[in-house]
Amino acid sequence: MSNAVLLVEGLHKAFGGVQAVADVSFAVSAGEMLALIGPNGAGKSTCFNMLNGQLKPDAGVVRFEGRDIVGLRPRAIWRLGVGRTFQITATFASLSVRENVQMALYSHAGRLRSLLTRFGTAFRTDADALLNQVGMLDQADRTCGVLAYGDLKRVELAIALANQPRLLLMDEPTAGMAPKERVALMELTASLARARNIAVLFTEHDMDVVFSQADRIIVLDRGELIAGGTPEEVRNNPDVRAVYLGSVH
Amino acid sequence: MTFSSILIQLLNGLAAASSLFLVSAGLSLIFGVTRIVNFAHGSLYMLGLYGAYTLIELLGRTPLGFWSAVVLSALAVGLVGVLIELLVLRRIYRAPELFQLLATFAIVLVIKDIALFAWGAEDLVGPRAPGLSNAVEIMGKRVPAYDLLLIAIGPVVLAAIWLLLTRTRWGALVRAATQDREMVGALGVDQAKLFTSVFFVGAVLAGLGGALQIPREPANLELDLAVIADAFVVTVVGGLGSIGGAFLAAVIIGVAKAFCIGIGTVTWFGVEISFSKLTLVVEFLIMALVLVVRPYGLLGRPQAAQRVAAEPAPPFTVPSWSFALVWLALLLVVPWVADRYTAILLTDIVCFALFAVSLHFIMGPAGMVSFGHAAYFGIGAYAAGLLLKRAGLPMEAALLIAPLVAGAFAIVYGWFCVRLSGVYLAMLTLAFAQISWSIVFQWDSVTGGSNGVFGVWPSAWLADKTVYYYLALGLCGAGVALLWRVMFSPFGFVLRAGRDSPLRAEAIGIDLRRFQWAAFVLAGALAGLAGAVYAFSKGSISPSTISIAQSTDGLVMVLLGGVETLTGPVVGAAIFTWLRDVVARNTEFWRAVIGLVILLIVLLFPQGLVGGLKALAMRWREGRA
Numbered sequence: 055m056s057n058a059v060l061l062v063e064g065l066h067k068a069f070g071g072v073q074a075v076a077d078v079s080f081a082v083s084a085g086e087m088l089a090l091i092g093p094n095g096a097g098k099s100t101c102f103n104m105l106n107g108q109l110k111p112d113a114g115v116v117r118f119e120g121r122d123i124v125g126l127r128p129r130a131i132w133r134l135g136v137g138r139t140f141q142i143t144a145t146f147a148s149l150s151v152r153e154n155v156q157m158a159l160y161s162h163a164g165r166l167r168s169l170l171t172r173f174g175t176a177f178r179t180d181a182d183a184l185l186n187q188v189g190m191l192d193q194a195d196r197t198c199g200v201l202a203y204g205d206l207k208r209v210e211l212a213i214a215l216a217n218q219p220r221l222l223l224m225d226e227p228t229a230g231m232a233p234k235e236r237v238a239l240m241e242l243t244a245s246l247a248r249a250r251n252i253a254v255l256f257t258e259h260d261m262d263v264v265f266s267q268a269d270r271i272i273v274l275d276r277g278e279l280i281a282g283g284t285p286e287e288v289r290n291n292p293d294v295r296a297v298y299l300g301s302v303h
Numbered sequence: 304m305t306f307s308s309i310l311i312q313l314l315n316g317l318a319a320a321s322s323l324f325l326v327s328a329g330l331s332l333i334f335g336v337t338r339i340v341n342f343a344h345g346s347l348y349m350l351g352l353y354g355a356y357t358l359i360e361l362l363g364r365t366p367l368g369f370w371s372a373v374v375l376s377a378l379a380v381g382l383v384g385v386l387i388e389l390l391v392l393r394r395i396y397r398a399p400e401l402f403q404l405l406a407t408f409a410i411v412l413v414i415k416d417i418a419l420f421a422w423g424a425e426d427l428v429g430p431r432a433p434g435l436s437n438a439v440e441i442m443g444k445r446v447p448a449y450d451l452l453l454i455a456i457g458p459v460v461l462a463a464i465w466l467l468l469t470r471t472r473w474g475a476l477v478r479a480a481t482q483d484r485e486m487v488g489a490l491g492v493d494q495a496k497l498f499t500s501v502f503f504v505g506a507v508l509a510g511l512g513g514a515l516q517i518p519r520e521p522a523n524l525e526l527d528l529a530v531i532a533d534a535f536v537v538t539v540v541g542g543l544g545s546i547g548g549a550f551l552a553a554v555i556i557g558v559a560k561a562f563c564i565g566i567g568t569v570t571w572f573g574v575e576i577s578f579s580k581l582t583l584v585v586e587f588l589i590m591a592l593v594l595v596v597r598p599y600g601l602l603g604r605p606q607a608a609q610r611v612a613a614e615p616a617p618p619f620t621v622p623s624w625s626f627a628l629v630w631l632a633l634l635l636v637v638p639w640v641a642d643r644y645t646a647i648l649l650t651d652i653v654c655f656a657l658f659a660v661s662l663h664f665i666m667g668p669a670g671m672v673s674f675g676h677a678a679y680f681g682i683g684a685y686a687a688g689l690l691l692k693r694a695g696l697p698m699e700a701a702l703l704i705a706p707l708v709a710g711a712f713a714i715v716y717g718w719f720c721v722r723l724s725g726v727y728l729a730m731l732t733l734a735f736a737q738i739s740w741s742i743v744f745q746w747d748s749v750t751g752g753s754n755g756v757f758g759v760w761p762s763a764w765l766a767d768k769t770v771y772y773y774l775a776l777g778l779c780g781a782g783v784a785l786l787w788r789v790m791f792s793p794f795g796f797v798l799r800a801g802r803d804s805p806l807r808a809e810a811i812g813i814d815l816r817r818f819q820w821a822a823f824v825l826a827g828a829l830a831g832l833a834g835a836v837y838a839f840s841k842g843s844i845s846p847s848t849i850s851i852a853q854s855t856d857g858l859v860m861v862l863l864g865g866v867e868t869l870t871g872p873v874v875g876a877a878i879f880t881w882l883r884d885v886v887a888r889n890t891e892f893w894r895a896v897i898g899l900v901i902l903l904i905v906l907l908f909p910q911g912l913v914g915g916l917k918a919l920a921m922r923w924r925e926g927r928a
Contacts, residue, residue, distance in 0.1 A: 106558040106810075132812040144807035146800040157800050158811040166793045166813065213811065 059084050059221050059253035060105070060115075065114035067100055074100040076277040078114070084220065087244050087265045091255045092274035093297060099141070102225050105255070106138055107131045109157065118221060141226040143206040145200030147199035151190055151209055151288040154198055155181040159217035184212040184254065185244060204235045211243065212246045213251075222247065224256035228263055236260050240267040273297065307442035312565035313558060314441070317452035318519075318853035320557025321457035322348075322921060325512030325528060328464060329505035333676030335481035335544030336420020336501045338400070340726060342407040342855070345531030346414040347506050350381045351513025353422050354521040356429045359465055359517070366434045370716030377511035379446075388499050394906055401672065402407040406905045407861040408855050411527055412898030418524055421890065429517035436518075447666040449518050456515065460508070461550050466548070477501060481544050497777050528851045532737055535674075536590045537545075539730040542603020551601055556586045583741035589717060594731050598723055619790065619869045625875050634776055638769045646772040650840045652880045653772075657779035657833040659860040659872035661826040664786045667866045669822050671720070672703040672729045675736025676830055676857045678716065681849030683831025684838035685743060688756040693749065698762045702778075702835050709831020712739070712926040721816045724805075733851070755845035759838050766863075775836045787869060789825070790923060798822055849862045865914035 058081035065078040069246075075097045082088045091262035092098050103109040105116055107128040116124050123131050132138070144155050152174075159177035160166050168247040185191040193201065198209060207227065214222055227243065240263050247254045258264045264271060265285045272282040273294050281291045288294055330344045352374030362368035391406050430823050435452060438445035468474035476497055488494050513526075537556060541548025566578040573627045600606055634653075638646040662676045686708035692702035716735040720728055743750045750756065765771045789795045801808045801815040808815045838844045846852060856879065864875025882900065886893035908915025 083451045128809045129812045129814060139587040140806065140810075144809060144810070147795070148803050150798055152527055153796070157796065160793050161812045165483055166797050166818075168793045169789050172791055173793045213807075217812070238304060 057083055059119060060255065061115070061120075062105070063115045063117075064285070065101065065104060065116070066112045067097075067104060067109065069113055070071045073277050074297065075104070075111075075274075078274070078277075078279050079281075080272050080279065080282065082221070082255050084253050085248055085251045087247060087254045087256070087267055089271045090255060090267035090274060091259075091261075091264055091271060096274040097277040098274055099194045099225065100277075102223065102257060106136070106223050132217060135217065135219050136221045136223060136225040137217060137219035139207070139210040139214050139225065139227055141229055143203070143210050145206055145209055146215070148197065150195050150197055151185065151201070152181050153192040153279045154209055155212050155216055158213045162217040165202070170292040181212075183218075184215055185209075187215070200252065204231045207231060207239055209244075211239070211246075215248050218250075219252060222252050222254045222256075224254065226258065227256055228258065228260055233260070233262070236263050237266065243267075307444055308565060308889075310442060311446060312561045313734035314446055314450060314454065315565075316561030317457070318453040318553065318557075320553040321453045321460075322512040322516050323533055323537055323557055324457050324550050325460060325508045326534045326551035327510075327517070327541070327553055328460070328546050329508030330534050330918070331466075331538045331541070331544055331546060331549050331724055332477070332508070333505040334502055334726075335475035336477055336484070336540070337396070337498050338484065339401075339403045339407065340729075341505070342413060343387065343406065343410040343473060343527075343533055344412050344509050344532055345503070345529065346527040347380050347384060348513035348530045348534075349418060349460070349524070349526040350383060350414065351376050351510030352416055352516055352520070352526065353513075354379055354510065355514035355517045356427050357422075358432060364430050364433055366432075366510075369430070369433050373511070373514040373517070376514040377507050379509035380510025380805055381456045381503045384502045384509075385499055386501035387506075391902060391906070392502075393495065393498070397493075398905075401862055401866060402905055403585035405859060406902060407899040408859055409905065410900070411531075412569050412853075412894040413523060415527055416892040416898070417756065417896030422522065424524065424812060426521040426523040426786075426859070430904075436514075453515060453519075453849050457550065457553070461546065466904040469681030473497075473500065473870065476917045489842045499800070522709035528855075532733065532851060533586065535730050535733060536586045538600075539727060540590050540600055542600030545600065545602040545725060548600055548602030549625065559585050559589060567847075573925045582746050583745065584738050586748040587738045587741075590734045591681050591731065591738075594723060594727060595719055598727060601728075603640060604694050619867075621791070622870060629642075634780075635690075635773075643768050646768045647840070648881065648884055649883075650768070650772045651837070653857075653875040654833045654837040654840065655777050656862060656873045656881050657782045657836075658702060658830055659835065659864070660783045660786050660874040662828040662857045663861045663866065663872040664790065664829075665826045666861060668790050668802065669798035669819055671724070671819060671823070673720075673732040673854070674729045674851075674858070675732035675734070675854050677849050677851070677853035678732075678736035678739045679709040679830035680837070680853060680857075681712055681743070681832035681846075682712050682739060683849045685750060685756065685834075686836035687838045688759040688844045689749065691759055694754055698760075702839065706828045706832040708830030709834065713827025714820075717820050717827065719876045721819040733854070736849060736851070736854055740846060740851075743849055744846045749844075753846060755843055757843045759844060760842050761839045765839075766862075771840055773841060778836055782832050783873065786825075790869070794818065794821075804887045859901060863901065864912055865923045868913040868917070871913040878912070 060082040062081065067075040071181045078101060080088070090098055090101065100109065104111045105124050107123070107130070111124060111138055114124070115122060118131070118134055118136060121134070123134065149157065156174055156177050157230055159180055165176065165179070177272065182194060183195050188211050190205060190208050190212060193205065198206065201209065222241070228239055231239065243254060244267050246252070268285060270283065271285055271288040273280050273288060275297045280297065281288055281292045283291070308567065320572060324342060326348050331342050358376050362372050376506055387410055387554045391410065395403055395406055401799030432449045435449045437448050439448050439451060460596055468478055476487065476492055480497060500689050524924060537549055537552045539557065541550070541552035560582050563578040565582045568577045595602060617667060634649070638649060658676070658680050660919065670687060683705045687701045687705035690696045691698055696704070716732070720731050720735070721874045723731055744753060746752070760766070761771055765774055797808070797813060801813070801818065805815055836850060841843065860875040860879045861872045862875070863879055864871030864873065879897070882897055883893060886896045904912060
C-alpha cells in the first residue's frame with residue numbers, strides 16, 4: 055500500500071524465550087480507523103509500544119509516511135506527527151484542562167524554552183477550539199486532577215490532536231469507561247479522524263466499539279496476526295471465532 | 304603493598320563494614336515497610352554508642368558488664384524507636400512524604416540536644432572490650448581481636464535477619480509490605496502494629512551498630528549526620544529495601560575506605576596522590592558510579608507504584624501587588640528605624656530566603672528533592688571568598704562571578720542527578736554535596752581546610768551593615784523575583800508538567816531531562832548568589848556552609864513554610880532564621896527547641912505554615928458564609 059500513513063513489516067519481539075510478537079505486518083491509511091484486537095496476552099501492548107518508541111523491536115520495519123521510525127524516542131516520533139493516548143490516562147494533574155492542551159500546543163510550536171514570558175497567554179483560542187471539539191470546553195478551567203475518568207480520556211484526545219497528527223495511536227482508549235461513554239468517545243474519534251484525514255490505530259476490548267467504529271480490524275493471537283479485514287469478514291472468520299470462543303464452531 | 308598488608312586492610316575494612324551494615328539494614332527495613340526515609344537513624348546509632356558508654360560505667364568493665372551494656376543499650380534504642388513511631392510518625396503516615404522527612408529532621412535536632420544535655424559536648428572515649436583487648440597475629444601483623452569479632456558479627460546478623468524475614472510470620476508480613484504496602488493493608492493486617500515492630504527492630508539494629516563501636520570510636524555529637532550520610536550511601540548502593548544489598552554495599556565501601564587509608568600517599572608519574580584523603584569521598588564516588596549504571600542500586604528493584612494517588616498540588620497563586628509592596632516597604636524601612644543588629648539579622652534572612660526559594664524551585668514545581676542544596680550555597684560562598692583573597696579580584700567582581708561558579712558545578716552535578724528520581728535523586732544530591740564538602744575540608748592550601756577563609760569583607764562603600772543589607776535585599780530579592788517569574792513561564796510549567804507525568808511530557812515531544820537539568824543549574828547559580836552575599840556579610844567562610852546541616856536547614860525552611868505555596872519558603876526562611884537567632888541567644892539547647900517547634904507544626908499543619916494558615920482562613924470564611 056503506497057498511500058499508507060503507517061506501514062509495519064515483519065515486526066518481531068521476544069522477551070527472554072517468549073516470542074511476544076512474531077512477524078506482524080499491516081498498514082493504516084489516512085482517514086482510516088484500524089482496530090487491533092486479540093485476547094489478553096496476545097501481544098497488543100507490545101506491538102503498540104514498538105510503534106510509539108517505548109520498545110525497540112528485535113526485527114522489522116515501522117514506517118511513518120515512508121520514514122523508518124524504529125529506534126526513535128517517543129518525543130521524536132511525536133514531533134513527526136504522531137499523537138497518542140494511554141491505556142491509563144496520563145495528563146498533568148496539577149494543571150488545568152486548558153493548560154494541558156496549551157502545553158502540547160506550546161511544545162508543538164517550540165515555545166517552551168521561554169523563561170520570562172507568562173505561560174498560558176498564547177494558544178488560548180486554539181486550545182479552546184480543541185476542547186470544544188471533544189466537548190470539554192465548559193470544564194477548561196478545572197484542574198485535571200479532579201476530573202472524572204471519562205472526561206480525562208477526552209482531554210487526552212484533545213492533547214493528542216494538538217500537534218495536528220496524521221496518525222493517532224490509541225492504546226485501549228475506552229478502558230475504564232462506562233459502556234455508553236465508550237461508543238460516544240470512539241464515535242467522536244472517528245468523526246474527527248475522518249474530518250481531519252487522520253489515520254487511527256487503536257486496541258480495544260469492547261467488541262461493540264470495535265465492530266461499530268473500525269473500518270478494518272486485524273486480529274492478534276499469541277503474537278501472530280491471524281486475520282484481517284472488514285468487520286464483517288473478521289466476524290465470520292473461523293480462526294477468530296476459535297480464538298475468542300474456543301474451538302466450538 | 305605486600306600481601307599481608309593488603310590482608311590487614313581487608314580485615315580492617317570488614318570490621319568497619321559490620322556496624323555500617325547494621326545501621327543500614329535497619330534504615331532499609333524501615334524504609335521498605337513504611338516508605339519513610341528516617342533521617343534520625345544516625346541519631347539512634349549515636350544514642351547506642353552513648354548508651355553503651357554509660358551502661359559500661361554502671362555495670363563495670365568486665366566481659367559480662369561490657370556485653371550486657373551493649374545489648375541493653377541496643378534494646379533501649381529500640382524503645383526510643385518505638386516512642387518515635389508512636390508519638391510522631393504514626394500521626395503523619397498519610398501526610399506527604401516530605402513532611403515525614405521534616406519530622407525526622409526535627410527528631411535529629413531533639414536527640415542531638417538530649418545527648419548534649421545528658422553527656423556534654425566532650426568526646427567520650429569508651430573502654431576496650433574486656434577479654435578482647437589483645438591482638439591476634441596474622442601473617443606477621445597484629446590485628447585487634449575485637450575487629451575479628453566485629454567481622455563475624457556482620458554475617459551473623461545478616462543470617463539472623465534473613466531467618467527472621469523468611470522463617471517467621473512477622474518476616475512474611477514485612478516482605479509483603481515492602482513489596483506492596485497497600486495490598487497488605489487491604490488484606491486486613493494491622494499496619495500500626497507492623498510499623499511499630501519494624502521501627503523497633505530497625506532502631507535496635509542502629510543502636511547495636513553504635514554500641515558495638517564503643518571500643519573503636521569515641522562517642523560524639525557529630526555522629527548523627529555523619530552516620531546517616533554513610534547509611535544512606537550504603538542503602539542506596541545496595542538498593543533500598545534490600546538487606547543483602549546493604550551487606551554487599553557495606554562490605555564494598557568499608558573495604559574501599561580501608562584500602563584508601565592503607566595505600567596512603569603514592570607517587571604516579573611524578574604526581575603525588577593522597578589516597579588517605581580520598582576516604583571521605585570514596586563512598587560517594589562509588590555511589591555516584593553505581594547510581595548512574597544501576598539506578599536502583601546493586602540488588603534493588605524499581606519501587607512499586609503507589610496506588611494511593613497523591614492529591615494534585617494546587618496551582619500557585621500569585622501574590623497581589625499590594626501585598627508585595629507592603630512587604631517591600633517594610634523591608635526597606637525597618638533597618639532605618641531599628642538597630643544595627645536587626646540589619647544583620649535581616650541580611651541573614653534575605654540570604655536564606657533566596658537559598659530556600661532556589662531549593663523550592665527544584666523541589667516544588669520540578670519535584671526534584673535535594674538533600675544537598677548547600678553544595679551550591681557553599682560553593683558560591685567559597686568562590687566569592689577565594690576570588691577575593693586568592694585571585695585578588697575586587698569584591699564586586701567576586702560577588703558577581705561566584706554564582707557562575709556555583710552554576711558551573713550544578714551543570715556537572717545536575718547532569719547525573721536528573722537521570723534519577725525520588726529518593727535516589729535526593730541521595731545523589733547529598734553525595735555531591737558531601738564530595739564538595741570533603742574537598743573544601745581537606746584542601747588546606749587553598750580553602751583553609753577546617754578553619755575556612757577569613758577577611759572576606761565587602762568594599763568600603765558597603766562596610767556599613769545597613770548599606771550592605773540593602774545590597775543583600777536588592778540582589779537576593781532580584782533572585783527570588785526571577786525564580787518566581789520563571790515558575791509561571793512556559794519553562795516553569797514544563798517542570799510542573801514533568802513532575803505530574805513524565806510519560807505524558809515525553810509523549811508531547813518534551814525532552815524533560817534537559818529542562819530539569821537547566822532548572823538545576825538555575826537553582827544552583829542562585830543558591831550560589833545567596834552564598835556569596837552571605838559570605839561577605841559574615842567576613843569569613845567555614846566548611847559548614849556546605850555541610851549536611853546547612854542542606855537540611857534549607858529543607859526545613861522550605862517544608863516549614865510549605866512546598867505547595869509560593870511565599871512559603873520565604874516565610875519558612877524568615878521564621879527559621881529568626882527563631883534560631885532568638886533561641887540560640889537564650890539557651891544552649893536551641894536545636895531541641897526548634898525541633899520541638901517543627902514537630903508541633905508538622906503535627907498541627909501538615910501542609911506547612913503558609914498552607915495551613917490558608918486552609919484555616921478558608922475554613923473561617925466558609926464558617927461565616
